[in-house]
Amino acid sequence: MLEETALIPFFKKFDQYPFSVIVNNKEYKIGTGNKEFTINFKKPIPLTSLMTSTSLALGEAYMNGELEVEGNLYYALDHFLGQMDKFSTDESALKKLIFSSTAKQNQKKEVQSHYDIGNDFYRLWLDKTMSYSCGYFVHSNDTLEQAQINKVDYILEKLYLKKGMNLLDIGCGWGFLLLEAAKKYGVHGTGITLSKEQYKEFNRKIKEEHLEELLSVELMDYRDLPKCRQKFDRIVSVGMVEHVGRDNYQNFMDCGKKVLKPGGLFLLHFISGLKEYAGDPWIKKYIFPGGTIPSLREILSCAAEDGFHTIDVEDLRLHYNRTLLCWEENFKNHISEVRNMFDERFVRMWDLYLSACAATFHNGIIDLHQILFSHGANNQLPAVRWY
Numbered sequence: 001m002l003e004e005t006a007l008i009p010f011f012k013k014f015d016q017y018p019f020s021v022i023v024n025n026k027e028y029k030i031g032t033g034n035k036e037f038t039i040n041f042k043k044p045i046p047l048t049s050l051m052t053s054t055s056l057a058l059g060e061a062y063m064n065g066e067l068e069v070e071g072n073l074y075y076a077l078d079h080f081l082g083q084m085d086k087f088s089t090d091e092s093a094l095k096k097l098i099f100s101s102t103a104k105q106n107q108k109k110e111v112q113s114h115y116d117i118g119n120d121f122y123r124l125w126l127d128k129t130m131s132y133s134c135g136y137f138v139h140s141n142d143t144l145e146q147a148q149i150n151k152v153d154y155i156l157e158k159l160y161l162k163k164g165m166n167l168l169d170i171g172c173g174w175g176f177l178l179l180e181a182a183k184k185y186g187v188h189g190t191g192i193t194l195s196k197e198q199y200k201e202f203n204r205k206i207k208e209e210h211l212e213e214l215l216s217v218e219l220m221d222y223r224d225l226p227k228c229r230q231k232f233d234r235i236v237s238v239g240m241v242e243h244v245g246r247d248n249y250q251n252f253m254d255c256g257k258k259v260l261k262p263g264g265l266f267l268l269h270f271i272s273g274l275k276e277y278a279g280d281p282w283i284k285k286y287i288f289p290g291g292t293i294p295s296l297r298e299i300l301s302c303a304a305e306d307g308f309h310t311i312d313v314e315d316l317r318l319h320y321n322r323t324l325l326c327w328e329e330n331f332k333n334h335i336s337e338v339r340n341m342f343d344e345r346f347v348r349m350w351d352l353y354l355s356a357c358a359a360t361f362h363n364g365i366i367d368l369h370q371i372l373f374s375h376g377a378n379n380q381l382p383a384v385r386w387y
Helices: 002-011 047-052 054-063 073-086 104-115 119-125 144-158 176-185 196-208 222-228 246-259 281-286 296-305 317-333 335-341 344-362
Strands: 019-023 026-030 038-041 067-070 166-170 188-193 215-219 232-238 260-272 308-315 367-375
Touching (some): 002 019, 002 026, 002 047, 047 054, 054 344, 067 073, 073 344, 119 196, 119 317, 144 176, 144 260, 144 317, 166 176, 166 222, 176 215, 188 196, 196 215, 222 246, 232 246, 246 260, 246 296, 296 308, 296 367, 317 367
Parallel strands (some): 166 188, 166 232, 188 215, 232 260
Antiparallel strands (some): 038 067
16 A cells, blocks of 8 residues: 555656546546546556656566556657656666666677567568668658668768768668668668678678679678778768767767768767667666667767768658557557567567557657768868758
């Protein structure tokens, strides 16, 4: 009863949308009006856990089946997570989790913990391009696959590629962008990744497409790029800077500058925050260890220190909301196959991850920006947007 008595007052501050909380088979109404969703606690959560990290306490309760959301999970999260500014986080108690080491070996381990879950798992719910980043829905009826093709085409157009150029992809994933760049523009492409699974699959695709003379992939930390003594005409990085850590944003941009030719273009596509934020404890513990979302102003400031000129900034936030909803639908459609690979706790964790991220993008808690930089002033580019 004591936990129940403490739980209800804690949730009363989340009253932007009316909902119900069920504890010990008793239903409590939060807010005014008809309830939008219901949270059923099979086991009450200690107030101390909610105060240490609301996100971690609720996330683990859902993973463990101790919390059920009656109705559509995304719908409930879309209404609830818009109030994340009311969440409690004790950063001092969670210091090791929130502020993990940015050493090379630790970051390699963190990246592999997510991206090396298994290519067969990602194939279940990504599209055929194996693109694990925000799509670009040009038309209302675009499929997920078409949106990912659109996104890559759009990025390549922004990079103003010419045949024979050297293109570096920092955090190349499973390689779709470089494969398209080689086939459509005849550029020489180098991809780097810390994921063994991505490295293996991208190598297989290069051979399958007979593109060995144009493309290569390396298992490499971005910090080792300057040692390679190679210069590139263009650099692209999609969804990778979120893994380098706040202390390394400047170093990341520095490394880009060192390997980019004067006048070269650098396109950075990344999840961003409105302001600087240490990160969500649940996401850091279970989904992206060490992941930290930069603010737009942080990246622009770091770029300016390296003499990068900002040519264009574009917001694609709602495209990521739709991308995640497509992934969530695919995940649900293949959930029996996922259950054959992993336990129920993992299934619930991944379901929560996809739905929660879709909701946070929809509410503007996180954003998605594409920035196009030039290394110094480039007067050879068209004077109007060419893409």
